Amino acid sequence: MPPRSRPSVEAEGGIRENGSMAEADQEQYESILVLNNMVEADLMERLLNEAGLPFFIREWHDVNYDGIWVEQKGWGWVMGRTADEEAIRAIYRDRIAGGDGPSD
Secondary structure (H helix, E strand, O other), X not given: OOOXXXXXXXXXXXXXXXXXXXXXXXXXXXXXXXXXXXXXXXXXXXXXXXXXXXXXXXXXXXXXXXOOOHHHXXXXXEEEEHHHHHHHHHHHHHHHOOOOOOEO
């Protein structure tokens, strides 16, 4: 039986990630694109895991403001390695946005 990939981790602060934090410390990660809602986040998590790309998904969540920034900033954002930016944007554009491109 093939080895199972490590499941994503949802940590305090709305972070989902694949790969270890030690790996992230050794590479340059940047904000790549904004996600509009939790459905996009779930789909991107699944697609990026399938592609084997390391990533973080952060949610704009602030208990004090109860989601008022979602309209202005989006639901959250995807962070990934600088070298994987084109691949991550292509996955979003082709599989989620329907060719319209990421919302930045």
